[in-house]
Structure formats: C-alpha cells, structure tokens
Amino acid sequence: MERRRLLSFPSLLAASVPAAFVSEPLVDVNVTIGDWVVRRSWADSTATLIARLRRHGVNSAWAGSVEGILHTDLAGANARLAAACAGTMLRPFGTVNPLAPDWEEDVRRCAEVHGMPGIRVFPGYHSYKLEDEIFARLLAAATKSGLLVQIALSIEDDRAQNPVLTAPFVNVAAIPELIARTPGARVMLLNATSRVFSGAPLVSRLAQAGVFLEIATLEGVAGIENLLGRAPKARLCFGSHSPYFVFEAALLKLQESELTPAQTAAVRHANAALALSRA
Amino acid sequence: MNRRDFLATGAAAALAVPAARAASPEPALSAWGTDELRKLGAWDVHAHVGTPGPNPAKRMEALVRIADRVGVERMCIFMSPPWQHEPKPEEFRRSNDDVLAILKEWGSRAFGFVYLNPVYTKESLAELERCVADGPMVGIKLWVGTRAHRRELDPIVRRAVELDALIFQHTWIKQRGKGNLPQESTPMELAELSARHPGVPMVCGHTGGAEWAFGIRAIRARPELHGDLGGGDPVSGQVEMAVRELGAERVLYGSDVSGRSFGSQLGRVLGADIPDSAKRLILRGNLVRLLRPGLKRKGIKV
Numbered sequence: 398m399e400r401r402r403l404l405s406f407p408s409l410l411a412a413s414v415p416a417a418f419v420s421e422p423l424v425d426v427n428v429t430i431g432d433w434v435v436r437r438s439w440a441d442s443t444a445t446l447i448a449r450l451r452r453h454g455v456n457s458a459w460a461g462s463v464e465g466i467l468h469t470d471l472a473g474a475n476a477r478l479a480a481a482c483a484g485t486m487l488r489p490f491g492t493v494n495p496l497a498p499d500w501e502e503d504v505r506r507c508a509e510v511h512g513m514p515g516i517r518v519f520p521g522y523h524s525y526k527l528e529d530e531i532f533a534r535l536l537a538a539a540t541k542s543g544l545l546v547q548i549a550l551s552i553e554d555d556r557a558q559n560p561v562l563t564a565p566f567v568n569v570a571a572i573p574e575l576i577a578r579t580p581g582a583r584v585m586l587l588n589a590t591s592r593v594f595s596g597a598p599l600v601s602r603l604a605q606a607g608v609f610l611e612i613a614t615l616e617g618v619a620g621i622e623n624l625l626g627r628a629p630k631a632r633l634c635f636g637s638h639s640p641y642f643v644f645e646a647a648l649l650k651l652q653e654s655e656l657t658p659a660q661t662a663a664v665r666h667a668n669a670a671l672a673l674s675r676a
Numbered sequence: 677m678n679r680r681d682f683l684a685t686g687a688a689a690a691l692a693v694p695a696a697r698a699a700s701p702e703p704a705l706s707a708w709g710t711d712e713l714r715k716l717g718a719w720d721v722h723a724h725v726g727t728p729g730p731n732p733a734k735r736m737e738a739l740v741r742i743a744d745r746v747g748v749e750r751m752c753i754f755m756s757p758p759w760q761h762e763p764k765p766e767e768f769r770r771s772n773d774d775v776l777a778i779l780k781e782w783g784s785r786a787f788g789f790v791y792l793n794p795v796y797t798k799e800s801l802a803e804l805e806r807c808v809a810d811g812p813m814v815g816i817k818l819w820v821g822t823r824a825h826r827r828e829l830d831p832i833v834r835r836a837v838e839l840d841a842l843i844f845q846h847t848w849i850k851q852r853g854k855g856n857l858p859q860e861s862t863p864m865e866l867a868e869l870s871a872r873h874p875g876v877p878m879v880c881g882h883t884g885g886a887e888w889a890f891g892i893r894a895i896r897a898r899p900e901l902h903g904d905l906g907g908g909d910p911v912s913g914q915v916e917m918a919v920r921e922l923g924a925e926r927v928l929y930g931s932d933v934s935g936r937s938f939g940s941q942l943g944r945v946l947g948a949d950i951p952d953s954a955k956r957l958i959l960r961g962n963l964v965r966l967l968r969p970g971l972k973r974k975g976i977k978v
Contacts, residue, residue, distance in 0.1 A: 439912045439949065453707065554909050556850040557886030614909070616940060618727060618933040619742045645707040646910035646943030652707070653746050653939040 421662060422456045424669040425647075426547070427587050427611045427636030430481055431463030433552060435559055440640035443481050450639065451486065453648055456666075458487050458639075459547070461517040465492025466552065471503055479511040490517040490547055495535040496525055504535070508542035514673050515545030517587070521564035522552070528571040536575060540582045545672050548572075549587045551614070552641070566592055570599070573606035585609035585672055588638060591616060597627045604630040609672045611636035612664070613647055621664065622654035632668045707946055708747070713955060717749030718942065719963040721844070721879060722906040722930030723786075725753055725778060732756065732774040733781040739933065740785050746938045748931070752963075753778060754789035754817035754844070761820045762859060765799035768792060772807050779812045787967060788813035789844055793821030794828040801835060808841050814970035815842040824861035825868035833873045840969035844879040844904070845869075849887035863894035863901075870898040877966055879928060882907045888914050892921050899926070902962065906930030910940045915948035915958070924954035928962055 428446065432438045440446035450458050460482055464474035475491035482489040491507040493500055493516045507513040516539055518532075525531055527548070539546050550567040558564070569586060576582050586593065586608060593599060594615050603610065613636045617623060624631055637647035651664065708714035720743075727742070729735035736753075743751065756774035760767050768791045775788045790807035792800040807813040816836055822828060824845050836843050847863045850856050863884045870878060883903035884891020888911075895901040903918050903926060918927045931941040945958050964978060971978055 436911065437913055439947070553911075554886045556848075556855055557908075558851070560852060616936050618739065618937060620937050640912055643910045643912055643944045643947035645947035646940040648707040649746055649939030649943045649946070650937050651939075653742060653937055655745070 422666040423454050423635060424666045425450060425455050425458040425637050425639065425644075426585065426609075426634045426669050426672070427613050428458040428460045428487065428639050429463050429641065430460050430478060430487070433463060433641045434467065435553070435562065436641070438640035439643065443485070443487070446640055447485055447487065449644060453644060456486065457669075459490050459515070459669075460487040461490045461492060461547070461549075465517060466519050466522050469494075469497070471497065472506060475503065475507060475511060475513075479513065489513050490515050490545075492517050492519065493535060493539070494518075494523045495531045496523055500535070501538055504538045504542055504544070508544055513544065515539075515547055515583075515585075517547040517549060519549050519552075519564075520567045521550070526571075527567060527569060527575065533575055533578065536579050536582050536584070540579055543675055545583045545585060547585045547587050550593070551588045551590055566590070569593060569603065572608055573602050576606045576608070581675070583607075583609075583672055583675075585611060585634065587611050587636060588614045590614045594620070594624060600624065600628040600631055604628050604632065608632070609634050609668060612650060613638035613642055615650065619654045621650060622656060625654075625656070625660055632671070633664045634668045634672065635664050635666075707943060709946060710952060713946065713952060713959070714747055716747070716956060716960055718747055718929055718959040720748050720751045720906075720931050720933075720938070721928045721963050722881065722904050722932050723751035723753050724755055724757075724932070724934055725774075726757055726934030732777040736778045736782045736786065740782065742933075743785075743938060746942060748938055748942075749960075750785055750787065751933075752787045752789055752815060752844070752930075754815075755791045755819065761857060762795070763791070763793050763821065765793075765796050765803070768800075769803060772803060772813075775813070776807065776811060783812065787815065787971075789815035789817040789842075791817045791819070792832065794818065794826065794832055795822045797828050797831060800832055804832065804835055804839070804841070808836075808839050812974065813841075814967055814974065814976075815844055818843065818845045818861075820846060820857050820860045822859050823865050825865040829869055830872065833869070833876060837873075837876055840973050842877065842879065842966050842970060844881055846881040847891060848882055848885035849890055850885070852887065863891040866901065867894050867898050870895075870901050874900065876900055877902065879904050879966075881930070882932070883918065889917060892918050896921050902926045902928050902966065904928050904930040905944060905958070906941050907932035907936055910944035910947075915945055916950060919948075919950050919954055919958075924950065924957045925962060927954075927958045928966075929959045 462474050462478040468474050478489045493503045609632045611634045637644045725735045727735045727738035756771045771791050779788045790813045845866050847861050877900050879902050880895050881904050885908050931938045
C-alpha cells in the first residue's frame with residue numbers, strides 16, 4: 398500500500414461507506430423483545446426497536462422474547478411474542494425448554510399455531526448441555542416441524558454476570574455429530590463469542606456441518622474478514638443482539654471488514670435465507 | 677446472488693417484509709448518523725498493534741488500513757506481542773522497541789505510550805527517560821504488573837507530570853473482582869492512586885471492563901480520572917451512564933484493537949443516546965486536550 402494514500406486520511410473518509418451497504422437487504426437474526434433483567438436497553442418498546450432497525454436499513458429481524466430466558470410459562474411468552482411481531486418486520490422465534498413437561502407441545506405451537514420460522518433455546522439458563530440426549534430429541538422434533546433452531550450460547554459476558562444469575566457458556570463441540578444424526582436439521586449459534594470464533598478448527602468443523610454463526614459477539618480487528626479468511630465456508634449471518642447491545646456496533650463491524658460482494662450478500666441476507674430454507 | 681437466485685433460495689421469505697412497509701420512505705442512514713461525525717477522524721486511546729506482518733511497521737500498516745475503513749485517524753499504541761502480564765525490564769524494553777520502530781514510520785497516525793512494570797521502579801523510570809523524555813512517546817501504559825494503588829507507582833506519576841506524559845492504567849472487575857488476575861487493578865485502586873496525586877490526569881483503562889457501572893462509580897469523585905470505553909461488549913447504556921455521571925469531558929473512545937474491533941467500540945459511542953457534541957468530545961476532542969501538553973513539548977502540531 399502506498400504510504401501517501403494512507404496519509405491522506407480525511408479525504409478517504411468521504412468514501413468510507415460503500416454504496417453496497419445501503420442497497421443490499423439486511424436481515425438481523427439476533428434481536429430480542431424486552432429488557433434483559435440486569436440492565437435497561439436502548440429500546441423502551443417494540444416500536445422503538447423496529448424504528449431504529451429500519452433507520453439503519455434492516456428489512457427483517459428475527460426476534461426472541463426475553464421472557465423465554467427466565468420465565469417458566471413459555472407457551473404464554475411465545476404467544477405474546479407472536480402477537481408483538483404480527484404485522485411488523487419482526488419474525489418471532491419462540492423459546493422451548495426441553496426440561497419442561499410437555500415441551501413438545503411448545504414446539505408444535507411455535508410451528509403450527511404461531512407459524513414461526515424457528516425456535517430459540519438457552520441451554521445455559523435452562524440447565525442442560527447440548528450433548529444431553531434431551532437436546533437431541535428437541536433438535537429432532539424441531540426439525541420434523543420444519544423449524545430452524547437458534548442456540549443462544551450466552552447473553553452477556555460471564556465476567557459481568559450477577560453472582561445470583563450466572564449461566565455457564567454452552568459447549569458446542571457436540572453439534573456437528575448431532576446434525577449428522579438428524580437429517581435436515583438447521584442450527585444457528587447466537588452470541589458465540591471468542592470461545593468459539595477464536596478456535597479455527599472448531600469453526601471449520603461447524604462450517605463443515607452447515608451450522609450458521611451470527612456475528613454480534615464476533616470481535617477482533619476486521620473480525621468478519623479474518624474469520625472468513627480462516628474458514629471460508631463459515632456461514633456468517635448479521636446479528637446485533639439488540640437491544641442489549643448497541644445496534645450500530647454490528648453495522649460498523651461490517652464496514653470494518655473488506656468483503657467480496659458475495660461475502661457481503663451472504664452475511665447481510667443470503668445466509669439467513671439459507672437458514673430458513675428447508676432441504 | 678442474482679434476483680432469481682435470491683427468490684429461489686427463500687431470501688424473500690427471510691426478509692418477509694409486509695408489503696405496506698417494504699418501501700420505507702426514509703433512506704438508510706450510516707451508523708455514524710451524521711456526515712460531520714463520519715468525517716471527524718476519531719482518536720483512539722487504546723490500541724495494540726496485533727495485526728499480522730513481518731515487522732512492527734508492517735503490522736501497523738495493516739492496522740492503519742483497517743482504521744481507515746471506519747474513520748479512526750489516530751491511535752495511542754502500546755505493548756507488543758507477546759503479551760506478558762508481569763514483564764521483566766528486558767521484556768518491557770523489547771516491547772517498547774517495537775513501538776518505537778512503529779513510530780519511526782507511523783508518527784503521523786500513532787502516539788506511543790511506554791509500557792512499564794512499576795515493580796521494577798528504577799528500570800521503569802529509566803525506560804520512561806528513554807522513550808518519553810528522550811524519545812517520541814507521549815504517555816505511559818500500566819497493565820497488570822502490579823496494583824495501581826501501590827506506592828511503587830508514585831515516582832512514576834511524579835516524573836510523568838514533569839514530562840506531560842498521560843498515564844493509562846488498565847483496570848477490570850471480573851466476577852465482582854473475584855476473577856481478576858493477581859496483580860490486576862480495579863478502578864477503585866486507581867482512584868486511590870489519583871487521590872495521592874490530585875490534579876494529575878489519568879485514563880482508567882476499560883473503566884472496570886465488564887463491570888463498567890461499578891468502574892464509573894469508582895472514579896466519579898476523582899475529576900482527573902477519565903474513563904476509557906474500550907475492550908468490552910458494546911452493551912447498551914454504558915456510554916449514557918458515563919456521560920451522565922462523569923460528564924462528556926471525561927469519557928474517551930478506545931477500542932482495544934486488535935483483540936476488539938474498531939467498529940463495535942465506535943458503535944457503542946455512535947449509537948448512544950447522547951448529543952452529537954458529546955460524541956465529538958468522546959471520539960476526539962477529549963484526547964486531543966489530554967495529549968496536547970505532551971505533544972506541544974515535542975513540537976507536534978495537531
């Protein structure tokens with residue numbers, strides 16, 4: 398790179414937002430309705446959440462309910478989520494806890510009653526592991542119902558967890574084998590953090606298994622570009638973890654990475670579309 | 677992906693925008709909000725040159741190339757891989773040699789902070805002379821070599837004042853302090869140091885990190901202490917609280933690249949519910965003000 402070009406910093410800034418950013422569709426696969434219990438978020442209502450996403454060019458956002466994490470009446474939480482999303486850009490992802498009695502009915506209602514495209518699970522907060530047989534049964538049931546399964550590996554930095562509200566980070570090593578055992582299964586990891594992203598062999602194994610990875614907690618300078626350099630087959634999806642995280646953080650991570658047009662399209666919307674398409 | 681593929685792969689279903697809402701009357705905005713902020717040229721108080729490259733200057737070139745994409749004009753750089761928690765003098769000198777090599781090529785984009793370990797007080801003071809008094813650096817970086825409230829820091833602070841060098845002390849509160857490294861400082865300990873040196877501006881690195889709300893409270897009563905926002909998740913509410921409790925003049929944009937992303941850390945400032953005037957201070961104005969005495973001493977115009 399010519400040093401002269403680098404030194405002309407102010408003039409470079411005029412062109413620092415690629416035009417492709419505003420013309421490409423944008424799907425945010427990691428949005429939640431409601432405040433996380435330990436902190437006030439930037440969205441005091443669903444309308445506020447939608448308005449800000451729309452302002453930044455989001456065409457569709459996949460929303461879970463914060464109630465799904467700690468509430469036990471998940472059928473009620475899912476019904477409220479579906480109602481809140483109806484007629485908006487939000488697509489509801491209900492929560493299922495496979496340790497709850499008759500959880501299969503929650504899966505059925507998510508698919509058949511609410512017409513949801515997928516479900517979101519919180520193994521760390523619901524006290525099971527992905528290698529437990531119960532999760533294999535949940536994955537099979539969701540797959541049979543045509544549902545994408547989003548696995549939230551964390552909600553917040555575990556160094557910041559309130560001592561009375563701790564949840565372990567979810568180990569994902571079992572996922573490739575689980576998918577191999579469950580034909581047609583579609584899995585997306587949310588908030589994977591550096592514990593997953595920094596492990597090149599693990600990311601490659603997940604990519605090989607067809608797992609989708611969302612970027613809200615993908616860090617490091619030019620993180621998206623670097624990860625795709627290490628694991629070109631990784632199926633990255635744009636996600637902001639809004640409104641718990643500041644939305645603009647995810648958007649600027651896209652700007653920070655130099656991506657090909659195909660990679661940009663994949664991260665912004667095409668991988669999300671793929672995640673929703675049944676085999 | 678062409679339009680046919682887009683439809684065939686279900687992209688339309690993924691978007692699923694109700695027809696009445698599909699045509700938004702408002703064009704999408706950039707994450708910067710306004711052009712004025714986009715063109716501001718952010719100054720980053722917290723950067724490590726961990727990008728790959730055959731030598732320090734090339735590593736910096738890679739970092740600058742990425743900084744350009746997101747509007748970061750200047751970076752305060754310190755330490756060099758490998759990261760050593762409790763470095764011996766020869767180790768922090770080697771680390772500083774890398775920063776000096778970078779400054780030779782990239783003085784137009786980087787400010788150097790000398791990495792010290794106050795446990796080795798005499799050697800640290802000598803390194804301060806080499807890199808700041810007699811060299812191009814303008815600040816001091818203290819990491820996890822010893823706790824910030826220890827008396828070993830006092831002679832370093834006194835000499836920093838004489839040299840107009842800005843002190844940056846890493847702080848973190850992990851699991852309410854139970855998860856900290858043995859010699860890792862908290863904002864509370866930095867406030868103790870500040871109380872012994874009233875009027876000396878210092879930067880509270882990470883402002884406690886994950887437990888930033890405690891960090892902000894810990895430094896609130898010490899007007900000399902400035903909160904670095906870098907290095908944690910871009911959590912909602914952090915910047916708003918910092919501005920509310922410290923005042924915008926005491927809050928600094930820092931990224932903690934290369935471990936963190938420029939973008940995620942910029943985003944937390946740009947997306948905060950604070951006035952643009954406060955964002956300008958945080959992204960640039962405050963650091964310009966804090967560094968100006970040291971830069972002036974070296975004849976560096978900004």
